[in-house]
Amino acid sequence: MPKFHCLTAIVTGLGLLAGAGPTVAETGKGNAMITAALSGQPSAVIADDYRPAGYRIVVSQEVFVDGERAELSRYERLDGRNGGLGGEHFSTVIDEKGRLKGFARMDPDLAVGVLPSPEEARATAMLFLKAAAPDLLGTLQISWIAPHDEPLRVRHGDRSERLTLTGMKVKMRNTADGQWSWVIVGTDRKVMVFERDIVWVTFPGHRQTEQWLHDSWLAETGRLARSF
Template identity: 65%
Template sequence: MTKARATPQPVATTIKAVMPAGYREVGRRAAVVDGDDAELIRYERADGRSAGLGGEHFSTVIADGGRLKGFARIDLDLVGGELPSQEEARAIAMEFLRQAAPDLLPGLRISWIDPHDEPLRVAGNGRAEDLILTGMKVKMRNEADGLWMWVIVGADRKVMVFERDIHWISFPGRRGTEKWLHDAWLVEKGYGVGQS
């Protein structure tokens, strides 16, 4: 393993590297993540395909201090395809963390690596279809602070979801940290993403 850099690459560099081509910013909103202020920024396809909550999007959550808390790349191009092996997903996840969040590496412990599904609603021509994006999830715990993180690698061998600093409630076994990157949670809470 190579030595981790002391500081992560700038958030803008990370976002540019992982955002699909042809997306534009459609909204921003204030967010609170475990009591701390952050901002949710949502991008959707410039051509309008499958726009809106539940559809294709690239969303980021950035803490007020500028730390990237996570992103989700939910894109039709990720449906189907052969998933990376567990070893390949691990290698991609570790390289991503070395670049984007090297502070997580010293205390990192991998809990498991397995396929993980994310929903996608594709709409067009007066029809809508619910699909599933499947990626290989590398779920990890930061032994230094007890918080969880994960990197989900898509069939294209690129990171499709990254989330960090997640509080987990052991009993009854559910996430405690807000789910700003998850459209179903936004709908459940009645949140929209305002126009930028």
């Protein structure tokens, strides 16, 4: 089981919401400790398989997901290209039991290419879940499969451009507890986004589970322990 270490740091420039739960700012020592704690865990191995080459960790932070502790790790390009919120990144959330709660792979290359068919996306999703979330396979029921867009900011000198990364989303409901999971397959036929155990409040309709993998939510709430 990963152990979360208390790192002492002064976090500046953050408008943390009241009741958001403790956060941990990045430090070189802390990153090494967290990496060591997670290494060898199945979740860490799976996440490493999807993390692009040439990335470095920029944030390691203890977070809370529906009241349970987890670890948010954010990686960005070594060369700094399109860094910061809204830009290129690979992020993971792993809970304190070592379970992969989700990851996001925001890569501009996914803005082009042909989408997988619903059948291809379903097959890719099931194969992925077999490795990343085998405990869900017996209770998940596919709700729908359809294209899904994710925004990405890229810079060209002093100018910024908004790209749209489109993947084929396989959305599934857990018949045991009513929670939601999904796998989004990119144009490269690999998983672009994975999230599990999402709690949805029916009335009024909104997502209850924190959105640690979504930069728009991080920017809006100020919960990321780094000022870019």
